[in-house]
Amino acid sequence: MIEYLEEINKAFESRVRLGIMSVLMVNDEIDFNSLKDLLDVTDGNLASHTRALEGLGYIAVKKQFVGRKPKTTFSHTDKGEKAFREHLQALESFLNNVERL
Numbered sequence: 513m514i515e516y517l518e519e520i521n522k523a524f525e526s527r528v529r530l531g532i533m534s535v536l537m538v539n540d541e542i543d544f545n546s547l548k549d550l551l552d553v554t555d556g557n558l559a560s561h562t563r564a565l566e567g568l569g570y571i572a573v574k575k576q577f578v579g580r581k582p583k584t585t586f587s588h589t590d591k592g593e594k595a596f597r598e599h600l601q602a603l604e605s606f607l608n609n610v611e612r613l
Contacts, residue, residue, distance in 0.1 A: 519602035521595055523568055528553055528561045533596045536571060536588040544584040562586060570595055
């Protein structure tokens with residue numbers, strides 16, 4: 513049974529990172545404020561988690577100016593999609609193989 517746990521990706525153990533990837537799997541991209549509101553997190557918390565996922569190559573960050581205001585948007589990368597799908601499959605395998613006591 514431990515082999516199923518070893519397949520779980522530690523990058524997605526955080527509720528916030530799990531939420532970020534879940535949102536990005538069903539949306540092509542999302543802006544910082546919308547994601548922050550959706551996940552009910554602070555600016556700093558979201559920035560920290562998105563930096564970590566960007567550092568792993570799981571999400572792409574695009575910064576631009578709209579008028580005079582900065583706008584940051586996020587999207588998942590192919591690598592991130594693959595890693596997240598594998599993570600979900602590992603969780604599903606674990607749950608399907610848990611024995612009732």
